[in-house]
Structure formats: structure tokens, C-alpha cells
């Protein structure tokens with residue numbers, strides 16, 4: 001279902017500069033409409049963020065593709081995602097062969113994503129907690145991707161990254177953020193590249209924004 005729409009979306013992503021073949025293949029295979037409420041399914045293959053309830057969104061496909069390309073997950077690598085939301089980003093990472101761990105702070109979104117993972121037979125480890133603290137038990141991670149925008153880089157996430165691992169995280173104020181692409185050289189040495197003008201929902205937690 002929706003094969004032609006997925007092909008068209010992949011053409012849009014290519015035209016916007018996404019070049020990683022493995023990322024583009026994952027976008028062809030993962031069915032975004034399965035992660036959306038019924039009334040939103042008809043919009044699933046437009047390159048836009050869409051509401052998924054509780055004031056949260058499934059990110060714009062271009063943003064998911066850009067962040068995934070920046071993370072560049074390899075098969076069997078351990079990847080931690082903060083902000084499961086609909087579960088779509090986690091499914092893209094899993095489709096690319098990564099071992100995926102994902103954390104969501106809202107119980108309802110966590111439950112709904114778990115149901116979709118089960119239905120699709122995706123082996124993704126998920127928990128409901130504050131992702132700014134990471135998931136110590138399974139660390140270190142080869143990659144960490146944060147899909148909500150925080151005021152600063154959570155120390156725990158940097159600690160739980162493996163040497164040569166990469167952390168992709170939007171940092172800024174509540175309206176606009178830069179994407180920081182951070183490579184861990186050693187426990188006290190990090191290389192950071194910054195890409196401006198992204199807009200995410202807020203990362204709320206002990207090492208994020210405070211809840212109102």
C-alpha cells in the first residue's frame with residue numbers, strides 16, 4: 001500500500017540532498033502510514049511533521065532522513081533513540097539493521113509505539129522514562145539520536161556513548177535549535193559540528209527543559 005507515494009517521497013528527499021543509499025532504501029520500505037492515527041494516514045507521505053496526540057509530532061521525513069544520515073548507523077550497531085513518539089524513526093533505524101533502544105516519556109505514546117513494533121515484528125527495546133538520563137544498562141552506544149530539542153547536551157548521553165560513537169541532538173531555545181553532531185574521541189574529547197535552523201518539540205526532563 002502507498003508504494004508510489006513512498007517512491008515520490010524518496011525522490012523529494014534526494015532532491016533535498018539526502019544521498020545515503022541505505023537511508024533512502026529504509027524510507028522506501030518502512031510504511032510511515034502505519035505510525036499515524038487513521039485521520040492522518042492520507043498525509044503520511046507528504047514531507048511534513050504531523051500531530052500524533054499529546055501535543056507531540058512525528059517528525060518531518062526530511063528531518064528524520066537528515067538526522068539518520070548524520071548518525072550513519074551500521075548493521076548490528078547499538079543505537080539509542082530519545083523520544084520514541086510514533087516509533088517511525090526507531091523503525092527506520094531497525095530497518096537499517098541497527099540494534100535499537102528507544103525511550104519515550106509519555107506512557108500513551110510508549111504503549112502505542114510498542115503495539116506497532118509488535119505488529120510489525122520489529123525487535124526494538126523500548127522503555128517509558130526520562131531519556132535525558134539515557135539507558136545505562138545497555139551502554140555504551142555506537143550512536144545516540146535525540147528527537148526533541150534541549151537547552152544543553154545531557155551529560156549522561158555523552159557518558160553513555162562509545163568511543164568513536166556519534167550523538168545527534170537539537171540544542172537551542174524552545175522555538176529553534178541547531179542540530180549538534182557530536183563525535184566522541186575519548187571520555188573527555190568530543191568533536192562537534194553544528195547545523196542551524198531545526199524546530200523540534202521540547203526535550204523535557206532532568207537534563208532538559210522543566211515541565212510547566
Ligand code: SAM
Pocket residue numbers: 056057058059082083084085086087088089090103104105106109129130131132147148200201202203204205206208
Ligand atoms: N522520533 C519520533 C517519531 O519518529 O515519531 C518523533 C518524536 S517527537 C518529535 C519527540 C518525542 O520526544 C515526543 O514524543 C516527546 O514526548 C518525547 N520526549 C520529550 N522529552 C523526552 C524525554 N526526556 N525522554 C523521552 N522522551 C521525550
